[in-house]
Amino acid sequence: xxxxxxxxxxxxxxxxxxxxxxxxxxxxxxxxxxxxxxxxxxxxxxxxxxxxxxxxxxxxxxxxxxxxxxxxxxxxxxxxxxxxxxxxxxxxxxxxxxxxxxxxxxxxxxxxxxxxxxxxxxxxxxxxxxxxxxxxxxxxxxxxxxxxxxxxxxxxxxxxxxxxxxxxxxxxxxxxxxxxxxxxxxxxxxxxxxxxxxxxxxxxxxxxxxxxxxxxxxxxxxxxxxxxxxxxxxxxxxxxxxxxxxxxxxxxxxxxxxxxxxxxxxxxxxxxxxxxxxxxxxxxxxxxxxxxxxxxxxxxxxxxxxxxxxxxxxxxxxxxxxxxxxxxxxxxxxxxx
Amino acid sequence: xxxxxxxxxxxxxxxxxxxxxxxxxxxxxxxxxxxxxxxxxxxxxxxxxxxxxxxxxxxxxxxxxxxxxxxxxxxxxxxxxxxxxxxxxxxxxxxxxxxxxxxxxxxxxxxxxxxxxxxxxxxxxxxxxxxxxxxxxxxxxxxxxxxxxxxxxxxxxxxxxxxxxxxxxxxxxxxxxxxxxxxxxxxxxxxxxxxxxxxxxxxxxxxxxxxxxxxxxxxxxxxxxxxxxxxxxxxxxxxxxxxxxxxxxxxxxxxxxxxxxxxxxxxxxxxxxxxxxxxxxxxxxxxxxxxxxxxxxxxxxxxxxxxxxxxxxxxxxxxxxxxxxxxxxxxxxxxxxxxxxxxxxxxxxxxxxxxxxxxxxxxxxxxxxxxxxxxxxxxxxxxxxxxxxxxxxxxxxxxxxxxxxxxxxxxxxxxxxxxxxxxxxxxxxxxxxxxxxxxxxxxxxxxxxxxxxxxxxxxxxxxxxxxxxxxxxxxxxxxxxxxxxxxxxxxxx
Numbered sequence: 024x025x026x027x028x029x030x031x032x033x034x035x036x037x038x039x040x041x042x043x044x045x046x047x048x049x050x051x052x053x054x055x056x057x058x059x060x061x062x063x064x065x066x067x068x069x070x071x072x073x074x075x076x077x078x079x080x081x082x083x084x085x086x087x088x089x090x091x092x093x094x095x096x097x098x099x100x101x102x103x104x105x106x107x108x109x110x111x112x113x114x115x116x117x118x119x120x121x122x123x124x125x126x127x128x129x130x131x132x133x134x135x136x137x138x139x140x141x142x143x144x145x146x147x148x149x150x151x152x153x154x155x156x157x158x159x160x161x162x163x164x165x166x167x168x169x170x171x172x173x174x175x176x177x178x179x180x181x182x183x184x185x186x187x188x189x190x191x192x193x194x195x196x197x198x199x200x201x202x203x204x205x206x207x208x209x210x211x212x213x214x215x216x217x218x219x220x221x222x223x224x225x226x227x228x229x230x231x232x233x234x235x236x237x238x239x240x241x242x243x244x245x246x247x248x249x250x251x252x253x254x255x256x257x258x259x260x261x262x263x264x265x266x267x268x269x270x271x272x273x274x275x276x277x278x279x280x281x282x283x284x285x286x287x288x289x290x291x292x293x294x295x296x297x298x299x300x301x302x303x304x305x306x307x308x309x310x311x312x313x314x315x316x317x318x319x320x321x322x323x324x325x326x327x328x329x330x331x332x333x334x335x336x337x338x339x340x341x342x343x344x345x346x347x348x349x350x351x352x353x354x355x356x357x358x359x360x
Numbered sequence: 361x362x363x364x365x366x367x368x369x370x371x372x373x374x375x376x377x378x379x380x381x382x383x384x385x386x387x388x389x390x391x392x393x394x395x396x397x398x399x400x401x402x403x404x405x406x407x408x409x410x411x412x413x414x415x416x417x418x419x420x421x422x423x424x425x426x427x428x429x430x431x432x433x434x435x436x437x438x439x440x441x442x443x444x445x446x447x448x449x450x451x452x453x454x455x456x457x458x459x460x461x462x463x464x465x466x467x468x469x470x471x472x473x474x475x476x477x478x479x480x481x482x483x484x485x486x487x488x489x490x491x492x493x494x495x496x497x498x499x500x501x502x503x504x505x506x507x508x509x510x511x512x513x514x515x516x517x518x519x520x521x522x523x524x525x526x527x528x529x530x531x532x533x534x535x536x537x538x539x540x541x542x543x544x545x546x547x548x549x550x551x552x553x554x555x556x557x558x559x560x561x562x563x564x565x566x567x568x569x570x571x572x573x574x575x576x577x578x579x580x581x582x583x584x585x586x587x588x589x590x591x592x593x594x595x596x597x598x599x600x601x602x603x604x605x606x607x608x609x610x611x612x613x614x615x616x617x618x619x620x621x622x623x624x625x626x627x628x629x630x631x632x633x634x635x636x637x638x639x640x641x642x643x644x645x646x647x648x649x650x651x652x653x654x655x656x657x658x659x660x661x662x663x664x665x666x667x668x669x670x671x672x673x674x675x676x677x678x679x680x681x682x683x684x685x686x687x688x689x690x691x692x693x694x695x696x697x698x699x700x701x702x703x704x705x706x707x708x709x710x711x712x713x714x715x716x717x718x719x720x721x722x723x724x725x726x727x728x729x730x731x732x733x734x735x736x737x738x739x740x741x742x743x744x745x746x747x748x749x750x751x752x753x754x755x756x757x758x759x760x761x762x763x764x765x766x767x768x769x770x771x772x773x774x775x776x777x778x779x780x781x782x783x784x785x786x787x788x789x790x791x792x793x794x795x796x797x798x799x800x801x802x803x804x805x806x807x808x809x810x811x812x813x814x815x816x817x818x819x820x821x822x823x824x825x826x827x828x829x830x831x832x833x834x835x836x837x838x839x840x841x842x843x844x845x846x847x848x849x850x851x852x853x
Contacts, residue, residue: 026682027456029451032455034458034459090476091472093432093436094432094472095469097436104450113447119366126433126440129436182699186701186702189364189365191367191368334528341466345469348496349469355493359486
């Protein structure tokens with residue numbers, strides 16, 4: 024009996040790529056809200072503003088933001104695995120314990136965020152400590168992701184590292200591959216966090232000023248680290264410059280500046296939209312860098328395509344229903360307020 | 361073999377079980393709990409029962425913390441762990457079922473959003489809107505079960521998919537519906553058990569008695585559905601799988617039997633809870649939950665182990681070798697297929713052929729299975745792995761590679777010669793011929809002299825397919841012959 028082949032893509036590559044980039048951007052929005060928000064609330068606590076009502080309100084949203092980060096993170100992981108599983112699983116196995124550790128740490132972060140949001144003690148000491156613990160956990164998770172996904176772009180290095188130690192206790196030693204990228208992402212999170220806190224605290228001048236400071240400062244620092252990271256890509260830079268991603272990045276930079284302008288004008292809808300599109304262009308650039316780094320070792324176009332259109336159509340229907348139901352429930356909440 | 365092998369000191373089964381069993385326990389509760397909350401809230405609101413509404417608020421807090429946090433993240437954890445433990449099978453599942461998972465994700469988004477709004481909405485939403493959100497939560501949660509059930513069932517019974525490769529054939533496979541009903545029953549049962557835990561924390565009162573009995577009813581209804589659908593589930597598993605399990609896989613069958621006994625124990629404990637309703641101690645509620653977890657663990661162990669030697673029945677072996685490629689590997693050699701090597705061929709071959717299920721000294725250990733033997737014997741056993749008891753996959757390499765594994769194992773075993781007849785039988789013969797069970801040959805020894813038996817051992821490798829040559833020394837041989845004579849005498853004609 025000829026058994027069915029499993030080495031195929033059940034949708035065209037471009038469609039999977041679009042879905043991956045779109046859902047990863049959504050994941051980053053939630054993640055940035057969370058990471059940036061936690062950093063800012065902790066910063067405010069050092070300035071004796073722990074009990075600020077807007078920041079309190081912001082802190083209470085962290086558990087839900089964590090839920091959104093996890094939930095929105097599932098889809099991009101699914102789509103990226105569909106094409107690049109051979110690189111990603113291999114890198115995850117080489118760093119197996121660190122990869123698996125993400126789950127335990129994420130559970131601890133989640134509970135720490137709940138504990139912190141309750142603020143059940145008067146002094147706030149335990150809640151602050153819980154929030155600090157959550158930040159430490161988020162740093163671990165984000166750094167581990169950056170490390171493993173960078174390793175996945177270097178099959179030769181993976182083989183060498185595995186030959187030295189097959190027990191999954193290897194941490195990617197090529198820090199130059201991912202530290203700048205990770206830092207850029209964290210500073211980007213501070214930027215987006217600044218946007219959200221400024222938007223939520225628009226009626227409180229002190230909170231708006233805090234959001235403004237983080238939005239502006241985060242953006243400048245994120246731009247600098249982003250530039251440094253791009254320069255660090257030297258061997259791939261010429262190819263990146265010739266790719267459409269560079270145009271996307273240019274648009275992204277302009278939109279980021281535009282977002283800043285509209286944020287200062289308190290037009291949060293325009294600023295938010297520009298920020299989102301700018302994030303989308305950066306995720307696209309990130310994807311392009313992966314493809315460039317893998318050139319010569321893996322070509323995603325080499326997959327045979329055998330679309331499962333009927334199931335895909337059902338997914339689209341469910342996706343639309345999902346959006347409608349979520350919007351409906353949010354409207355119920357808004358109506359209650 | 362395109363992936364590296366994660367070499368951890370534990371059995372893969374234990375790693376998988378720790379995450380998977382805890383996840384399914386919580387995720388099924390998350391579905392049943394959703395139904396329990398919304399149905400009970402509906403009744404309480406209609407009756408104006410504020411005490412029950414307060415109870416439900418407490419329950420939903422635990423529900424949110426346990427299911428949203430632990431359930432969601434261990435669900436992601438399953439993704440992580442299957443990619444680490446069997447990347448080839450995960451790859452095959454991803455390529456075939458990615459849109460199934462994508463659909464499940466849409467339900468997951470709705471489920472999580474609804475759970476958060478429901479939890480925070482007790483004081484903020486109107487009664488009507490709160491109930492609507494509760495129902496949305498339950499429907500989305502159950503629909504996610506509807507989807508994932510197809511993929512989980514596929515791994516045991518891919519059915520017509522093996523011929524057509526069609527998504528829907530794989531999804532609505534032979535055990536799909538029976539498993540869906542079974543898992544729905546589990547959800548309802550677990551909802552009752554969790555509610556009992558919250559109710560048990562109340563002081564003795566009429567309210568507590570009422571709530572405990574109400575929760576026990578949920579537990580019993582779920583349990584009844586489970587009992588009936590478990591029998592249906594067994595029938596829908598193809599006879600060739602269950603038949604083989606009954607013959608050569610005592611561990612799987614034992615898990616199924618343990619399962620039935622635990623169900624009875626659960627029913628008994630629920631009955632006691634009914635009688636002690638007014639004063640139900642927290643300890644008993646914890647025992648009930650522990651019984652539920654143990655039952656679920658036994659069921660999942662049965663489901664996972666009964667499909668041996670496959671991870672996807674008839675398609676991919678447990679060690680990650682696709683059935684369609686096994687012959688090619690045997691001809692070309694496994695080493696040519698291993699992309700990530702460590703420089704030690706024996707170790708690499710051992711990892712990719714055996715380590716998914718066996719360790720050297722931990723779970724399903726190979727050291728005691730070969731202590732006191734020799735390299736030639738080990739190599740013969742490796743070559744004939746598919747003929748051993750316990751339903752093993754065929755060795756996916758050449759004879760020379762089997763010898764390399766044997767060399768690797770031989771360096772790590774105890775070389776003290778075997779001097780005990782029972783032990784010699786266990787090591788040399790018991791891997792296939794179990795006294796009183798699988799392939800028992802005791803009767804054939806009846807009336808044979810020591811010389812006859814010695815001659816039989818001399819010709820062992822010609823007695824049947826995969827039989828290894830007897831390579832023990834003279835003293836071991838004498839002890840084994842004495843034991844074989846003893847078996848012959850004890851054998852019933």
